[in-house]
Amino acid sequence: MNFGVEDCLYVYPSDSIARWVNVSRPRASRGGFWFGKGFVVSEIADKAVLITGANRGIGRALVDEALHRGARRVYAGTRDRFTAPDERVVPVALDVTNRAQIHDAVGAVESLDVLINNAGIARYDDLNDPSVLERHLAVNLFGTHAVTRAFLPMLMRSSGAVVNNLSINALAPLPLIPAYSISKAAAFNLTMSLRAFLAPEGVRVHAVLTGPVDTDMTRELDIPKSTPRSVASAIFDALARDEQDIFPDPVSQSLARGWTSSPTKALERQFAELVAAAPMAHRSPTRSTP
Ligand SMILES: NC(=O)c1ccc[n+]([C@@H]2O[C@H](COP(=O)([O-])OP(=O)(O)OC[C@H]3O[C@@H](n4cnc5c(N)ncnc54)[C@H](OP(=O)(O)O)[C@@H]3O)[C@@H](O)[C@H]2O)c1
Secondary structure: OOOOHHHHHHHOOOOHHHHHHHHHOOEEEOOEEEEOOEEEEOOOOOOEEEEEOOOOHHHHHHHHHHHHOOOOEEEEEEOOOOOOOOOOEEEEEOOOOOHHHHHHHHHHOOOOOEEEEOOOOOOOOOOOOHHHHHHHHHHHHHHHHHHHHHHHHHHHHHOOEEEEEOOHHHOOOOOOOHHHHHHHHHHHHHHHHHHHHHHHHOOEEEEEOOOOEOOHHHOOOOOOOEOHHHHHHHHHHHHHOOOOEEOOOHHHHHHHHHHHOOHHHHHHHHHHHHHHHOOHHHOOOOOOOO
8 A cells, every 4th residue: 555645644634744845944045044043054164063973984074074165163073082184173082872971072162053973883783682782772872862962052052953974774774784773763763853843943953864885884895885075075065955864875865856755754744843833841852951
């Protein structure tokens, strides 16, 4: 049985989709747009960016790309010592599973426009060892959640953006790495809820549904991969276009059109409207201090 947009509208009858598009689509103007409570400049130039897992792979490429595009400040969150490649880079000790480090990191950041939750782990498993699943959730889901909550007040002040580097495995699990896939699916769901909660606050929340990239994470996979540099560049391009869900490489791009026009995406938008209508007390679980 096919489940189409019409069925969604039947289950959740409202003029929601058309209204959502009219109300929430950013109005373009002079390199930025109005969103939520404020005017957002969409380019990364002259902005402050924090990138987790910044020392290697995609995170390192994001650091270089942000600098290349004229970022004012790049906070490089790493677990180990990091040698800054540019005077605009500020190394920040940041294990995303470490509450004390997250707290200290907030103190080290002056202001923030874009938070990129990039840190992640992927281990082969067969779901027989619950501790493997727990470890993936600790980093890829709870780490992303904790860092986002900690920096939210700054992002609200700047009408900023959260960018969560997820994976196409959020949409379809790769059974070689099921625990990873579960954690990315959960982080995608988190991303969509945060997007709905934070839209009225003027903070945009983006999902990056990345395909295979040539980094340490995929070293053992003999498949075509994109370069970290091309992916980093595509992420910032998509951010400038304010794309909610970002497909930054050829493999993920093949899913983009289908996803954007899918009943699931339409349903996400319909459900997001319920947040706007909900009483304040039910809206903002992200706002209290961690
Ligand atoms: N490569 C791909 O094909 C691919 C595809 C889809 C999505 N992604 C996602 O892209 C992101 C970056 O992956 P990558 O390919 O660049 O992998 P990578 O080369 O293995 O780098 C992973 C990064 O995450 C950091 N990290 C791991 N655990 C951390 C923790 N607890 N706290 C802080 N940082 C931590 C690592 O730091 P250390 O050096 O200290 O370990 C490293 O900087 C991940 O979220 C990954 O899931 C990658």
